[in-house]
Amino acid sequence: MNEYTFPILFGVVIGTIARIIMLKTDYRQYPTYLHGKIIHLALGFIAAGLGSVAVPAIMEKEFTAITFLTIAASQFREVRNMERNTLSEMDSYELVPRGNTYIEGIAVAFESRNYLVIFTALITTLAYLVWNVYIAVIVTIGAYIIIRKFMSGSTLGDIVDIEHAEVSFEGAGLYVDNIYIMNIGLPARQKEIMKYGMGFILTPKTFDVRSTIANLGQRQAILHDVSVSLGVFRDSGTPALVPLIKRDLDDGRIGVFILPQDKDVEKAMNVISSVPVLENAIRMPSESKAAHKE
Amino acid sequence: MQLEKAILATITTNANKVTAGGSIFICETKEEMDKVAANLEAILDGISHALSDELYIIVKH
Numbered sequence: 001m002n003e004y005t006f007p008i009l010f011g012v013v014i015g016t017i018a019r020i021i022m023l024k025t026d027y028r029q030y031p032t033y034l035h036g037k038i039i040h041l042a043l044g045f046i047a048a049g050l051g052s053v054a055v056p057a058i059m060e061k062e063f064t065a066i067t068f069l070t071i072a073a074s075q076f077r078e079v080r081n082m083e084r085n086t087l088s089e090m091d092s093y094e095l096v097p098r099g100n101t102y103i104e105g106i107a108v109a110f111e112s113r114n115y116l117v118i119f120t121a122l123i124t125t126l127a128y129l130v131w132n133v134y135i136a137v138i139v140t141i142g143a144y145i146i147i148r149k150f151m152s153g154s155t156l157g158d159i160v161d162i163e164h165a166e167v168s169f170e171g172a173g174l175y176v177d178n179i180y181i182m183n184i185g186l187p188a189r190q191k192e193i194m195k196y197g198m199g200f201i202l203t204p205k206t207f208d209v210r211s212t213i214a215n216l217g218q219r220q221a222i223l224h225d226v227s228v229s230l231g232v233f234r235d236s237g238t239p240a241l242v243p244l245i246k247r248d249l250d251d252g253r254i255g256v257f258i259l260p261q262d263k264d265v266e267k268a269m270n271v272i273s274s275v276p277v278l279e280n281a282i283r284m285p286s287e288s289k290a291a292h293k294e
Numbered sequence: 295m296q297l298e299k300a301i302l303a304t305i306t307t308n309a310n311k312v313t314a315g316g317s318i319f320i321c322e323t324k325e326e327m328d329k330v331a332a333n334l335e336a337i338l339d340g341i342s343h344a345l346s347d348e349l350y351i352i353v354k355h
Contacts, residue, residue: 171344172343172344182341183343185331185342185344186328186329186342188332189332189335238336239335239340239341240341
């Protein structure tokens with residue numbers, strides 16, 4: 001035991017708790033219960049240890065110890081690759097796949113959350129060593145607020161207006177409102193779609209949002225989340241019964257066609273509204289230099 | 295080169311609408327055409343698209 005023992009322990013515990021808070025298993029059921037979680041908790045513990053030890057190392061003028069953080073960074077990049085590979089493998093077995101953009105978003109989140117753990121452990125240990133345990137507790141609360149902020153990105157409800165729309169056929173053409181979805185030839189299939197299908201129109205609130213919801217990865221994420229939350233009326237070998245999203249080229253609206261097992265309109269609108277806006281899909285055409293020119 | 299979409303079969307009640315090439319199924323009635331198309335859709339894992347009242351194609355997407 002020395003003067004660094006309690007500050008380091010404090011940092012490790014707070015860092016690990018931070019990882020537990022960020023490791024939320026929700027409707028996406030990922031990471032799967034227990035085994036998947038253990039991997040990430042163990043890595044979170046290691047990240048917390050690295051963050052905590054960095055401060056005493058600097059105080060003891062052991063500056064080379066900081067290089068360990070770079071090793072940690074490369075290890076956590078491996079976490080990102082691991083998540084990407086696992087989810088990509090699993091995606092081929094989904095009735096409605098997540099899509100690569102969604103998978104990349106999840107993988108990036110797993111990597112970045114380890115850095116947040118390092119940051120939390122580092123500042124709480126620093127506060128403990130420089131001041132005292134009470135200040136460290138206050139800093140912990142501040143770190144918790146920062147973590148919550150970084151965890152919650154925007155959702156579709158923030159950027160689009162969602163309304164329920166009729167699904168209809170004109171000849172063999174399937175439409176959601178006036179947006180053409182696909183050609184369904186068989187009358188029997190058309191009957192199934194009229195019975196189980198639901199349509200929604202997503203209208204962008206700003207010009208920038210048009211590009212974001214046009215992104216194919218963002219559209220696939222909507223279909224995946226809706227299918228997970230409401231079920232999907234399809235099986236392997238029924239490609240005609242596939243949820244689809246198509247775009248109105250005139251005004252950038254998108255028509256969402258889904259085949260849910262739970263046909264609750266309110267619930268479906270809530271699910272669509274809660275779909276995360278994928279970082280990789282966000283575009284800001286209004287921020288371009290050309291847009292600012294008179 | 296990998297083909298993303300392909301016409302797997304053509305089903306028609308009007309033989310004059312199709313020529314040789316690919317798998318063509320000529321049916322007597324619209325009901326028969328619907329039945330053949332439904333079976334082919336399931337067997338080939340494709341989608342039946344109607345080009346007209348007397349011509350369906352099964353497409354692999």
